[in-house]
Amino acid sequence: MIGHAGRLAVDPLGFLEQQRAVGAVVRLRLVGRDCFLINSAEAATQVLVAQQDRFDKGGPFMEAARQLVGNGVITCGAEDHRVQRAEMQPAFSRGRVAAYSEVMRACAEEATASWKAGRPVDVGKEMYRLAALAVARTLVSAPAGRQAASVMAEALPQLLRGLLRRMLIPAAWVHRVPTPANQRFDAARARLDAAIAEVVAQYRRQERDRPDLLSRIMAGEEGGGRRPDDAEVRDQVMSVLAAGVETTASLLAWSFQLLARHPEVRNRLWEEVDGALGRRPVTFDDLPALPFTKRLLTEVLRLYPPTWLLSRVAVRDAEICGHPLPKGADVLISPYALQRDPDVFPHPGRLDPDRWLPERLTTAQRRSFLAFGAGRRRCMGEFYGMTETTLALATIARSWHLRPTRPEPARPVPRFLLVPARQPLVPHRRGDRR
Ligand code: HEM
Numbered sequence: 001m002i003g004h005a006g007r008l009a010v011d012p013l014g015f016l017e018q019q020r021a022v023g024a025v026v027r028l029r030l031v032g033r034d035c036f037l038i039n040s041a042e043a044a045t046q047v048l049v050a051q052q053d054r055f056d057k058g059g060p061f062m063e064a065a066r067q068l069v070g071n072g073v074i075t076c077g078a079e080d081h082r083v084q085r086a087e088m089q090p091a092f093s094r095g096r097v098a099a100y101s102e103v104m105r106a107c108a109e110e111a112t113a114s115w116k117a118g119r120p121v122d123v124g125k126e127m128y129r130l131a132a133l134a135v136a137r138t139l140v141s142a143p144a145g146r147q148a149a150s151v152m153a154e155a156l157p158q159l160l161r162g163l164l165r166r167m168l169i170p171a172a173w174v175h176r177v178p179t180p181a182n183q184r185f186d187a188a189r190a191r192l193d194a195a196i197a198e199v200v201a202q203y204r205r206q207e208r209d210r211p212d213l214l215s216r217i218m219a220g221e222e223g224g225g226r227r228p229d230d231a232e233v234r235d236q237v238m239s240v241l242a243a244g245v246e247t248t249a250s251l252l253a254w255s256f257q258l259l260a261r262h263p264e265v266r267n268r269l270w271e272e273v274d275g276a277l278g279r280r281p282v283t284f285d286d287l288p289a290l291p292f293t294k295r296l297l298t299e300v301l302r303l304y305p306p307t308w309l310l311s312r313v314a315v316r317d318a319e320i321c322g323h324p325l326p327k328g329a330d331v332l333i334s335p336y337a338l339q340r341d342p343d344v345f346p347h348p349g350r351l352d353p354d355r356w357l358p359e360r361l362t363t364a365q366r367r368s369f370l371a372f373g374a375g376r377r378r379c380m381g382e383f384y385g386m387t388e389t390t391l392a393l394a395t396i397a398r399s400w401h402l403r404p405t406r407p408e409p410a411r412p413v414p415r416f417l418l419v420p421a422r423q424p425l426v427p428h429r430r431g432d433r434r
Pocket of ligand 1: 085139239243244251310370372373374376377379380381382385386
């Protein structure tokens with residue numbers, strides 16, 4: 001009855017990688033639903049870009065996500081998306097991100113202010129705190145925004161585990177049974193809902209006082225005068241927190257886990273950061289002088305894309321690489337599996353930032369790199385996220401050197417997003433080589 005769901009639940013990453021050899025499009029059976037897994041960059045480009053009018057947000061992954069973020073910009077259908085994206089896009093422009101950059105850098109300094117040399121830190125948690133602070137200060141700046149980000153930090157692991165179960169077992173009744181796991185999920189969601197309701201209420205009370213994304217949306221400035229109701233605003237706050245915090249936190253946590261085990265890569269990062277900055281703090285204008293840092297972050301995203309699975313539903317009959325996909329079919333695309341295709345990325349498990357050097361970059365690599373998605377639904381926060389993580393990496397690398405506590409590398413944990421298993425690292429002051 002459960003079809004492939006069992007194997008997908010037990011070892012999703014291994015299962016998806018195995019399927020790559022089966023064909024460009026593979027039909028899976030997930031608890032009574034047919035689902036098509038897309039296994040080649042060409043087929044993924046067809047779904048996400050060339051034939052994007054035939055595919056909308058949907059499928060088990062999105063249905064699960066809607067239980068958390070409702071009908072916000074990440075999950076909404078094509079019709080609502082046009083309006084919602086236009087409302088939010090200006091907040092992610094180059095100029096706006098440049099204006100946020102000083103706050104982003106300050107967040108990295110603040111997040112590491114309590115580190116003590118030699119005392120292990122839970123780097124996943126620390127990076128989450130940094131990312132939550134940055135989004136709360138730049139995009140959702142009401143005092144309750146920070147509170148909502150910290151409630152989300154506490155509730156998210158529970159919610160993400162629950163969403164993964166809902167995605168793999170897409171049968172609503174299973175999740176209504178009052179099991180301890182379902183009760184924990186419902187309680188975590190209720191806590192988060194209450195925190196977000198307070199954000200919305202604060203914005204309603206003083207919406208004109210803040211120059212950030214949500215006050216503008218609420219005041220109707222970005223949407224040509226359209227003022228969304230509380231439910232729409234709630235979904236948008238939830239979407240920005242869900243899209244903008246765990247993704248960058250995961251990217252930074254993976255970066256430090258990998259740097260701790262690759263001294264040759266870490267030395268090149270130090271060389272670049274020290275050469276570009278000397279003793280002064282990093283600014284937005286330094287970004288062009290940090291190309292290795294950018295390649296490193298891109299390579300980390302290739303190895304461990306936080307959004308390891310994308311999902312769509314066919315809204316019209318389609319044909320992808322010779323395979324008919326009927327209207328209503330669920331479609332899954334795994335950036336994780338495509339970005340580890342050895343035909344496109346030789347030695348795919350190796351951390352090699354230089355594979356992104358312009359002279360080594362191939363069209364196949366570019367097409368297979370789907371960490372930010374593609375087409376109309378491509379990540380809106382890509383520039384924001386890359387700026388935040390570059391500034392954070394440069395700020396932390398100037399002062400700190402993080403060493404592993406265990407011999408084995410951190411294991412990837414595919415929750416709703418892909419995160420490293422908890423593994424503390426030990427910070428040491430740069431220059432202190434003990
Ligand atoms: C390393 C960091 C990030 C990664 C890897 C990432 C990845 C993605 C991916 C893969 C999608 C497309 C999902 C799909 O097609 O189903 C997406 C969408 C989105 N992301 Fe990001 N993201 C990151 C950072 C951010 C940040 C920092 C923000 C905002 C603060 C953000 C906001 C969004 C939004 C609003 C969408 C929905 C776009 C739409 O449907 O039009 N992301 N992201």
